[in-house]
Amino acid sequence: DQQVKQNSPSLSVQEGRISILNCDYTNSMFDYFLWYKKYPAEGPTFLISISSIKDKNEDGRFTVFLNKSAKHLSLHIVPSQPGDSAVYFCAASAMSGGYQKVTFGIGTKLQVIP
Amino acid sequence: DSGVTQTPKHLITATGQRVTLRCSPRSGDLSVYWYQQSLDQGLQFLIHYYNGEERAKGNILERFSAQQFPDLHSELNLSSLELGDSALYFCASSGGGTTTPEAFFGQGTRLTVV
Numbered sequence: 001d002q003q004v005k006q007n008s009p010s011l012s013v014q015e016g017r018i019s020i021l022n023c024d025y026t027n028s029m030f031d032y033f034l035w036y037k038k039y040p041a042e043g044p045t046f047l048i049s050i051s052s053i054k055d056k057n058e059d060g061r062f063t064v065f066l067n068k069s070a071k072h073l074s075l076h077i078v079p080s081q082p083g084d085s086a087v088y089f090c091a092a093s094a095m096s097g098g099y100q101k102v103t104f105g106i107g108t109k110l111q112v113i114p
Numbered sequence: 115d116s117g118v119t120q121t122p123k124h125l126i127t128a129t130g131q132r133v134t135l136r137c138s139p140r141s142g143d144l145s146v147y148w149y150q151q152s153l154d155q156g157l158q159f160l161i162h163y164y165n166g167e168e169r170a171k172g173n174i175l176e177r178f179s180a181q182q183f184p185d186l187h188s189e190l191n192l193s194s195l196e197l198g199d200s201a202l203y204f205c206a207s208s209g210g211g212t213t214t215p216e217a218f219f220g221q222g223t224r225l226t227v228v
Contacts, residue, residue: 006156032215043116043204043219044157089157093215100215101170102147102208106156 003027004092006105014113019077021108023090026071030092032100035064035075038087038107047088048075080112117141120205120220128228132193135223139186139207145169146188147217148180149204157204163188195227 005024013019021035031052036044050057050064050073057064063076077084090105117140127133139146148160150173159172163182174180177195182188192199202224206217 034216036219041202041222041224043118043206043221045116046216046218049216087156091217096169100145100208101162102215102217104149104157104159 002106003030004090004103004105006090006108008108009106010109010111012111012113013080015082016079019075019080019084019110019112021075021077021088021090021110023073023075023105024071025073025092027092027094027103028071029094029096030103031095032093033064033066033073034091034093034102035062036089036091036104037084038089044087044089077110080110082112082114085110085112116218116220118205118207118218118220120203120223122223123221124224124226126226126228127195129195129197131195131227132191133195133225135190135192135203135205135225137188137190137205137207137220139188139205140218143207143209143218144186145208145217146182146186147206147208148174148188148190149206150201151204151222152198152201160190192225197227200225200227 034049035047038044087107119138144165149157160174162170180190202222204222206219208217
């Protein structure tokens, strides 16, 4: 059962335009959501997060939106740059048995075309 | 530098052999996660340890096992290796308790089974 779903395996965007990466989840116990970025042959790196008590968090060109009623979050990158080309993983966390359990989606490959 | 160290970086071995991958988490992190990433695929969760105890199992084969030691480092043991086990294996660590659940990834171990 995939609790965190990234239904788009890939996305191509022109440089300077907006990139929107989507993520859906099924577990209503998730209370913290994260996005990671991964370049080839490197480990994923943390990008931005949002708590379930918020509906938006912004960090420079990156904004994450959370719609709890729809169990949906999205990552907006504006403006997109060629260096943003990477695989983006959505992740969600819930407390379970006294510790935080993090569940990852399978990733969306973003290509920003110069 | 994420603070998570994985060794070795590369490993080439023959089918049927057994290997051990090692992970040192960030200082103070109690949770260690292991993930497998095959060619152009997402992160497949294998197993999660918290403070020495197994907490969750994902798509981990019976030929694979892991443990977390009292000093919190972790090892992933892969035995009776098959060609299909060739992949990148990532370790990640997080605080695991009441801290925010950002997980920090190592650079990965690239395993090639020939």
